[in-house]
Amino acid sequence: MAPPPVVTGISPKEGPPGTLVTVRGEFLGTGPLDLIGLTICGCDCQLSAEWKSSKKILARSGPGKGRGDIIVTTRSGGRGTSTVQFRGYHETIGPMKESAVWVEEAPLQTLVWGRRSLSPTSYQQEDPLGLSVEGNDKKFPEDDLHELFPEGSGDLASEQFIAGWFLLEHHHVTTFDDLKAGLAFLRRKVEGQKEGQLSFLKANVGSVMDQLDTLTTLKDKFEQDIKENGSDPTAKVEKAIQESMQEANKLFEEVLARRDRADATRNALGVLHRFKFLFSLPVNIDRNIRKGDYDVVINDYARAKNLFGDTEVAIFKKVLAEVEQRMSNLQEVLRGKLQDMPTTLDEQKKIIRNLVNMEVPGDPAWDAIQCHSKYLSQRLNECRDEHIAAEDSGKSSKGSQQNTPLSGKMNKGASQDTVSSVPQRVLFVEELAEIISDRFPDLWKLGQAYFTGELHVKVESNRDAEFKRMILAGIEHFCGLLRASILPHTLDRMSVQRQIYGSWPTHGMEAVGPWLPHCLRYVRAAYSALIRLDLPGDALDIIAMFIFDLRLHCTSTLFQQATEHVKSLHKKETWKVEFDSVHGGISELPAQFEAKVQEVVQLVRESVLLGEHREKPLLANPTAQRELNALVQSLLLSFTQALETLAFSNEAMQDDSPSLAVSQLIGSPAVYRGVDKDISGPAWEQRLLTTLSNCHYTARVILPRLSELFTRNGYPSPTLPIATAQSALTALDKRILEVYLEQKSDPLVGTIEPSMYLGRFDWDTPRKSTDISPYVKEIIANMNGVHAEVHRVSPGLVTRVLSQIVETVAEELSRLMSCVTRFSVHGNQQARADIRLVQETLRHFTTPVAQTFFAEALEAIPSLTSTEDQQVVEDVLNKARAHMRLQLLCFTDTKHVEGSTQGI
Structure with a gap:
């Protein structure tokens, strides 16, 4: 229970009836429905009350006068109290004052009988004392007047007029002498109004006499009428009325007879109209069947059965028999439409509902499901046969000629040659996926409507298992057809399935590879459409298994195509290094x-x-x-x-x-290699x-x-x-x-011995050594050529290539030196200078094996004991170093080459 309402403030504090009052306080209600009462100065203001909050209410004051409390009543707190009061008063409203109500603007009567004011401004009466009030700027407090005269009023026209109120309100500052003068003025005014009555009669004596004559004439006429007709003339009037009624009935007897005949005719026509529905029903049935309004036909038939089903009239029975024949024909038509595919799901449901309403024997809903399933299987097989025939004939089906695969991704997976047309197997996958996406949902939804009772048929107990087998068979058939077209290797061990799902030509699979991702997207789209149907997990698993195999085969095909492409990259080599x-x-x-x-x-x-x-x-x-x-x-x-x-x-x-x-x-x-001028590269x-x-x-x-x-x-x-x-x-x-070394080292080494003994040279020569032998220069020049060739292509291979060739050269020099039987002093000097220059030039590419061969070659040459002989060797080497400086710089390391170049 909430606390009672308390009113602590009000604005404004006074006003005439209809004043908008703002009431403030505490516990003024929890809502508009909680406020059940509001009185202001004893007047009920509940109808105009508008609840704003628990602390504020807006209302309009009633017709109450004087001071009074503001009482708020709520359901939760009951009747409340008020700590403030509101004063209501009535205003005198004249023609010049705005008002919310209608004000009669006719002039009021004055105190004297028959006298009227000359204009509406008489509402604004002048001071009756004839005194001026211009100096009364400061008015007497109105609250004090209410306290002095609780039941009075200062309005001259009010019944509660009190002269004291009037004098305090208008003349509280007027002197006593002025008040006496005003009293004398009021007395003269009243005496003047009394004298005005007699003058009024004198001015209108003619009209008064005419009125008296009229009243006398009226009295004479009334007395004469009583003498002629008596004191009660109503009897004659009653007799005249009765005679008039009799004459009137005579006049309308024929009209009433005609009305009775019209009523009888109208009733007969009503009966005929009722029977007209039955007689025109066969024609209406034929017309509505042609229009396809089967619901109207069934409703009319049901209505006729209700009206005339138990009739014993022969003509009615004959018409009903004709109607029954037409309804039997309609049943056959609807059954034919139910078997006629393709048909939309809504159309099938409508036909099933019509057959159920006609109470045909059998189960039309289950027949529709079986028909839909057979049509779906037949449509899949027709699609397969159509595309197999098109592939056998080498023609593209349905004008689906395209230059590239159907997406950017397919372009990536395409082969090197431009795809000129879409393979029939790909078109088959597209169409098969579209058939399943469009037709299979209708079959599933029709089955769900059948088992949920939407079709209003009685469901047999074993139908749910049969429907599930039907769904699984359709999904298996769909996946089997896809496997036979793009994954035939998954059916190799199932020859029976290959016969069921069709035999595609063996030459068409090579063109399908680039389109496998495209096929995968179509199958996935169909799979997504079936997932949204909330199919059994067994059915979805069949498609999921096929998609997994297709993904695996797609991966294998794409990688194999990429492998073949990479294998043929040697054909694209331009040797642009x-x-x-x-x-x-x-x-x-x-x-x-x-x-x-x-x-x-x-x-x-x-x-x-x-x-x-x-x-x-x-x-x-x-x-x-x-x-x-x-x-x-x-x-x-x-x-x-x-x-x-x-x-x-x-x-x-x-x-x-x-x-x-x-x-x-x-x-x-x-x-190093002779090149034909016609060969490029x-x-x-x-x-x-x-x-x-x-x-x-x-x-x-x-x-x-x-x-x-x-x-x-x-x-x-x-x-x-x-x-x-x-x-x-x-x-x-x-x-x-190895092949490159063989091509380079064998010719190079093979020329050393012929070049060494060119001109029948002999190491037991008496000729003094003055320069390096020509064969050494040739070795260095050949090595320089190999170095340049390798360095030009790949500097990193120089060491690997030259180190192997240096080993071969060192081995050959070791063999040739060991085969010499006799060295003269000059031959000894020449051989030692040659070997040392080759060893020194190729030192950066000399391996331990090559170093051993160079050591063996030097050991095969007799030692020089004479200082002069050794100096000869040094002179020959210095001369060779000076003359072959550029050739020797090619075999130095990078730092040495840079330093030598700077020196040059």
Whole structure:
């Protein structure tokens, strides 16, 4: 129970009826419904009250006069109290004052009978004492007047007029002498009004006499009428009225008779109208059937059965028999429409509802479900047969000629050649997915409406299991047709299924590869549409299994296509070498290989690896992981095969003419490979060097980046495929280096001995040594040529190549020196100077093995004991160093070369 309301403030504190009053206080109610009473000065103001809050209420005052309390009553607190009062008063409203009510503007009567004021301004009466009130600026307090005269008023027209109120209100500052003068004025005015009555009668004596004559004439007429008709003339009037009624009835007898006949006719027509519905019902049924308004036909039939079903009238029975025949024909029409496919779901439900309302025998709803299922299976088979026939004839179906796959992603997965038309298998997948997405939901929704009671048919107990088998069979048939078209290898061990799902030509699968991601997107779209239907998990698992196999096959196909593309990269080699400060000369082939791998990795990730709703993660399957690793390894190894083909193919080896002896002394040109003028591109040895550099760059740079690429895109760790690819590149690197060394070292070493003994030279010569032998200069020049060729392609390979050739040269020099039987002093000096110059020139590329061979060659030469002989050797070496300075600088290290160049 809440505290009672308390009114503590009011604004304004006084006013006439209808004043808008703001009431303030405490506990004035919890809401508009809680406020049940409000009185101001004893008047009920509940109707005009407007609740604002528990502390504020707006209302309009009533017709109460005087001071009074403001009492608020609430449901929760009851009747309240007030600490303030409101004073109500009535205003005299004249024609010039604004008012919310109508004011009669007619002039009021004055105190004298018959006298009226001359204008409406008489409402604003002048002072009756005839005194001026201009000096009464300060009015007498109105509250004091109410206290002095509680029941009085200062209004001259009021019944409660009190002269004291009037004098205090208007003349409280007037002197007593003025008041006496005003009293004398009031007396004279009253006497003057009394004299005015007699003067009024004198002025209107003619009118008064006319009125008296009229009253006398009226009295005479009344007395004469009594003499003639008596004191009671109503009897004659009653008799006349009765005679008039009789005459009136005679006049309307014929009219009433005609009315009765019209009523009878109207009743007959009403009955005929009622029967007209039955007689016109057959025609109406035919017309509404042609219009397709089957609901109207059924309603009319039900109405006729209710009205005339139990009739014994023969004509009615005949008409009803004709109606029954037409309704039987309508049942056959509706059954035919139910079997006529395709039909929308709403149309099927409408036909089923009509058949149920007609109470046809059987179960039309289940018949519709079976018909829909058969139509779906038939439509799938027709689609298959149509596209198989189109593929057999080599014609594109439905004009679906396109130049590229249907999306940017498909462009990435396309083969090298431009796709000229969409394969029939791809068109088949598209159409099959659209058929399932469009037709299968209607079958499922029709079945759900059947089992939920929406179709208002009685459901047999075994129908739910049969419907589930029907759904599973449709999904299996859909997936089987897809497998037969784009995954025939999954049906190889199921020959019966291959017969059921159709036999596609064997030559069409090679064109489907680039379109597999596109097919996957269509199947996924159909799968998403079926997921939204809330199908059983068994049905969805069938499609999920097919999608998993398709994703796996799509991955395998895309990687295989990429592998074949990488294998054929050797055909795109332009031998345009770009030099890198770290890795030397590199062609565009490694970058093309990396770009292709990135492309296929991204494509497979976006279209295959990223599973959608209710799809199993592809990489969670161990078999899929193993197959993916094998595909990645095959892709990486394919680049090694491309490099190997590039280096050792018969076409590459036959580009150049046979090798010539690398010697100018024995009459052959100083070239390393003769090149035909008609053959473009670098020589085979330079190609070998470029391929060798590509192998090194791929192993050191490309493969680590590809490993990071696979990891970043969510693939399994490619540790084994990367290691296998690096091992294959290492083996290829060794083979290419061996072939290149064989091509360079064998001709170079083979010319040493003929050049050494050119001109029948003998080490037991008596000729004094003055310069280095020509064969040594030739060795240095040949080595310089090899150095330049390798350095031009890949500076990093210089040490590897020259160290092997230096070993061969050192071994040959050791063999030739050991074969000399006798050295003269001059021959000894010449041989020692030759060996030392070769050893000194190639010291930066001399391996321990080569150093051993150089030591053996020097040991085979007898020692020089004479200082003069040794000085001869030094002189020959110094002379050679001076004359061959530029050639020797090529074999120094970088720092030495820079210092020597600066010295030059």
